[in-house]
Amino acid sequence: MQSSAYGAPLAGGSFDIGNFVKQPQTILRCLSWLFSIVVFATITSEGYVNPATKADTKCMFNDNDSACSYAVGIGVLAFLACVIFLILDAYFPQISNAKERKVIVIGDLVFSAVWTFLWFICFCVLANQWSKTTTSTAVSGDAARAVVAFSFFSIISWALLTYFAYGKYRQGVSDFEPEYRDPANDHNTPYPAGPYASSGPTGYQQSPFSHSQEQPGEYQPPAY
Numbered sequence: 001m002q003s004s005a006y007g008a009p010l011a012g013g014s015f016d017i018g019n020f021v022k023q024p025q026t027i028l029r030c031l032s033w034l035f036s037i038v039v040f041a042t043i044t045s046e047g048y049v050n051p052a053t054k055a056d057t058k059c060m061f062n063d064n065d066s067a068c069s070y071a072v073g074i075g076v077l078a079f080l081a082c083v084i085f086l087i088l089d090a091y092f093p094q095i096s097n098a099k100e101r102k103v104i105v106i107g108d109l110v111f112s113a114v115w116t117f118l119w120f121i122c123f124c125v126l127a128n129q130w131s132k133t134t135t136s137t138a139v140s141g142d143a144a145r146a147v148v149a150f151s152f153f154s155i156i157s158w159a160l161l162t163y164f165a166y167g168k169y170r171q172g173v174s175d176f177e178p179e180y181r182d183p184a185n186d187h188n189t190p191y192p193a194g195p196y197a198s199s200g201p202t203g204y205q206q207s208p209f210s211h212s213q214e215q216p217g218e219y220q221p222p223a224y
Helices: 005-010 017-022 024-046 065-094 098-131 141-179
Strands: none
Touching: 017 024, 024 065, 024 141, 065 098, 065 141, 098 141
16 A cells, blocks of 8 residues: 555655755755754854853853753754754655655644754854853853854754655655555455356356246146
């Protein structure tokens, strides 16, 4: 039933790195991977400042450590996810099991959609906190603006990944639907022949007493 779903019959071909690199999903994953590095690496290295009036280091986004922690967490998980999905994309053409391909496609779709939303929240939080940051604590202004900008770029890249994952999912569904026919609703499916069906064109059962019946119009005298 699912033999041709999600492109399973096309599996088994050799890995072509040239075509793999040129795929839109590969390019977007690499960009998302790069954006995530910029976000969490910048915050880790320059995101915490130590103002002269305070003993402890604070987040450069309005001294809100939760904002920095959230951005670092989202960035690190996005970084790891991009690596995992890049490996799965490279291995995907070798998978011949339709169920496994479906799980990978749905996982890519769900994760990309969720991370698009999480990056949107991250951008809104960082932009809001940066707008409230006073000039006395705005020591790393360029770093903060870079984090906000690449958070916004991540929204776009993950949204496009969601779009391509949805297209692959719809393609798999369209490949699956023609393979399934409900016998109760399929009027083109012939009924199975009965156990006594003859090989003639009519398909009716031949009477088992046809050879012993007399021809019409002939009289047979009774035997005494």
